[in-house]
Amino acid sequence: MKLYDPQRKAPQFDKVPRHIALVMDGNGRWANKRGLTRTEGHKAGEIALLEVVAGAIEAGVSNLTAYAFSTENWKRSPEEVRFLMGYNKEVLRRRRDLLMEWNVRIRWAGRVPRLWPSVIEELKLAEKLTAKNTGLTLTMAVNYGGRQEIVDAVNKIALKVAQGKIRPGSITERTIEKELYVPELPDVDLFLRSSGELRSSNFLMWQSSYAEYLFSPTLWPDFNREELWKAIAEFGGRQRRFGSAEDAPLN
Numbered sequence: 127m128k129l130y131d132p133q134r135k136a137p138q139f140d141k142v143p144r145h146i147a148l149v150m151d152g153n154g155r156w157a158n159k160r161g162l163t164r165t166e167g168h169k170a171g172e173i174a175l176l177e178v179v180a181g182a183i184e185a186g187v188s189n190l191t192a193y194a195f196s197t198e199n200w201k202r203s204p205e206e207v208r209f210l211m212g213y214n215k216e217v218l219r220r221r222r223d224l225l226m227e228w229n230v231r232i233r234w235a236g237r238v239p240r241l242w243p244s245v246i247e248e249l250k251l252a253e254k255l256t257a258k259n260t261g262l263t264l265t266m267a268v269n270y271g272g273r274q275e276i277v278d279a280v281n282k283i284a285l286k287v288a289q290g291k292i293r294p295g296s297i298t299e300r301t302i303e304k305e306l307y308v309p310e311l312p313d314v315d316l317f318l319r320s321s322g323e324l325r326s327s328n329f330l331m332w333q334s335s336y337a338e339y340l341f342s343p344t345l346w347p348d349f350n351r352e353e354l355w356k357a358i359a360e361f362g363g364r365q366r367r368f369g370s371a372e373d374a375p376l377n
């Protein structure tokens with residue numbers, strides 16, 4: 127598949143989300159429907175992710191955060207966990223040059239405990255190599271959990287309070303934001319999940335408090351940039367009020 131194809135141009139959008147949260151769900155079902163193992167589904171998901179990165183760049187999205195491995199995914203079989211750890215490493219290494227060419231900046235959001243040191247090394251190397259890129263920021267959520275991210279932030283703040291660096295009672299939303307895994311991440315505008323499941327699964331809980339949620343029935347390996355563009359177009363039609371209200375009189 128050609129990842130950059132001039133025939134596949136993004137349409138004009140009314141509004142483009144600045145930050146898309148992506149739950150790449152349905153790999154296992156996609157594979158099992160074809161009589162394949164779940165790992166074959168994850169392999170097929172790699173191209174879908176690159177497709178969506180290319181589509182996001184085309185559309186002018188500046189931040190895409192992809193849920194690659196959650197803190198709950200450790201409950202899967204040891205074989206699947208091992209595969210996903212190895213595959214995360216492999217994909218980062220194999221696709222690094224292409225993402226460099228696309229001017230993509232890679233970031234990692236997640237916690238250290240339990241995560242394979244070799245995966246952390248690969249994530250940190252990708253962050254370092256792409257640090258000066260100015261295009262899309264692709265944040266890989268690996269060993270990530272939304273509640274855990276908040277707990278980790280609270281512990282960092284508690285330490286600063288104990289050290290006398292923060293005054294108790296002075297903690298604001300900004301104080302917490304500064305301690306999140308990637309403090310620079312803007313709030314999520316569009317939260318997109320594939321495979322028809324209607325859940326947020328502990329993903330970017332803090333950042334998604336005013337996100338627009340969109341659920342696509344397409345299984346992740348069948349997802350492509352046109353599906354992303356459909357989602358962006360639907361996002362453009364949503365009225366975001368952030369808690370405010372407008373009077374809409376009935377004629």
Ligand code: FPP
Pocket residue numbers: 150151152153154155156164168169171172175193194195196199210213214217321346
């Ligand atoms: C959820 O589908 C998917 C994951 C837990 C892993 C996401 C991994 C990829 C998309 C592979 C390519 C990308 C990288 C970075 C390695 P599921 O297994 O829960 O599917 P199911 O709900 O049908 O069982």
